[in-house]
Amino acid sequence: MTERLPSARRDRYADDDRPPPARLAYDAHTWREIAHLLANFPMALIGFVYTVTVLFTSAFLTMTVIGFPLLAAGLMGARQLGKLERARARALLGVRMDEPSPLPLRSTRHGVFAQLWMALKDPVGWRTVLYDFIRLPWGILTFTLTLVSLFVLWPVLPFLARGLTNADRAMVRGLLSPSDELERRIAELESDRGVVVDTAAADLRRIERDLHDGAQARLVNLAMGLGLAKEKLLDGQADDQVAAMVEEAHGEVKLALQELRDLARGIHPAVLTDRGLDAALSSVASRCTVPVKVTVDLESRPAEAIEGIAYFTVSELLQNVSKHSGARSASVEVWRTDDRLLIQVGDDGRGGARLDGGTGMRGLAERLDAVDGLFVVDSPEGGPTTVTAELPWRDRDRDRDRQRPTG
CATH class of the missing domain: 3.30.565.10 (Histidine kinase-like ATPase, C-terminal domain)
Known part of the structure; x- marks a missing residue:
């Protein structure tokens, strides 16, 4: 489900999600920014270790059958880390950002290999990997500067925190926002095109089966019945036998016509x-x-x-x-x-x-x-x-x- 910024936060930042100007006073905005900067190092460390482990392990195992599925699973896990970072940016930095659409991997319209390929080329997962990979030096820098400033540069810390968190806001928007959802949607629609083709082929097979088992079989019986009636007429047999056979053939004709009408109605009424x-x-x-x-x-x-x-x-x-x-x-x-x-x-x-x-x-x-x-x-x-x-x-x-x- 797409997550949106709560209404109270929207009212606070009426026109955009920029916080009010930094001041010497330590207000609620400043304390949230300080908390975000202090949490940067542990979050960046977790993301970096996860990314390096997934990439190197997957690269080493690509020579085996489990390499690419492991990489796909790793990218899906990176999506969850990105979700956590977006939630942190919303709560502490006031960044207004929707969640990317989930990958439709549980849909039965995609085969196993199509789902694997969709996960492997997921732009949201790869941008999250890039975000986690480059964040470790930044996380160390912001954590150290904030921690030192709490004891040494206390008067200017609100301004320092604002500048550092503005860089954080830019990174979150640039790498974790659902900016390329259109490209992902195009890829999904291309995959759906195969479903439409498969459905059309199944409909054609159904029509062929209905014609073969229904109207065609009745028309074959009709032709055989009329042939027998013709032979009996040529042999001079009783008219009542021929009349009964013609009557039966007439009934077959009506049934065949009804089946053809029903079939045509099923195609397009x-x-x-x-x-x-x-x-x-x-x-x-x-x-x-x-x-x-x-x-x-x-x-x-x-x-x-x-x-x-x-x-x-x-x-x-x-x-x-x-x-x-x-x-x-x-x-x-x-x-x-x-x-x-x-x-x-x-x-x-x-x-x-x-x-x-x-x-x-x-x-x-x-x-x-x-x-x-x-x-x-x-x-x-x-x-x-x-x-x-x-x-x-x-x-x-x-x-x-x-x-x-x-x-």
Whole structure:
């Protein structure tokens, strides 16, 4: 969770996080700065020993299979040291700084080697290593000057402490702030692109399987049945036998057509293309086993890709309501807030839904995460359940203009 400076500290430094000017008086700001400088040496020593141990041990073991995993673990540990230093800078120096985003190493959308590579190239971990490596001389210097000044240079210590801690503030902001989160996010989205490709391939395999086991098998049976009927006609056999075979073939045709319609609806329903989310979600809701109230408040239609993801998200959630919730009623709300499309599906069922509950929730979360969306499940035991999905908004017309060839 991202940590932010408490509101009282924000009020104290209204415009920025610079402390008030140094004075001869030993006020609370000065004592906090002195405490920070005296703690510099032990903290710098811990960080330096940790960094040197991790780097040298990992470098020595890179010839074996455990070298790179050990280095990745060391960088993750460096992240924790950086978190401790940021907390110290907030508490004692008043530095306003958010926490970097955590590495998504627990997500199932990344394989083991992808997670290892993500940890190895983590910029936050490497900048923390650099910070800990160069801090030891500075920690010794600031600790010694502060300790001596407490007994020798007492009158000027507030000014000395302010100058030294300003250098500390600059180092913390320069090396420990989440300044390159954009680059890390780009790398994560590049990894997510592979997830999208895998999902598309899985969907194609599902369509192929459904065609092979469903409509294709029925059409093969239909062809065989019509061939037998033709042979019986040519052999002059009884019309009632041929009529029965034709009737059976007619039934197979109707079933095959229904399966093809269902398959086409699963790929992209015509009602969504023609009439938008309101009509498409109302159609999905009508097939739910419990009454569903649908509210769609959109002045325009989102891009086709976003609209499709929204549709299939609601469709999957309502299937879960039908199969697992034991609810008496459900609701679907869709609206736009700034540049985000929000979806909320709720029911008054038994609750207990989880991302790892085996009801497709994790797949939905991964699909939304791959397009920079969010997926939140609130489902205590005993209910009710509320699932909120958030997608980036892109205008349909702008998307079409971007895709239209030029020249």
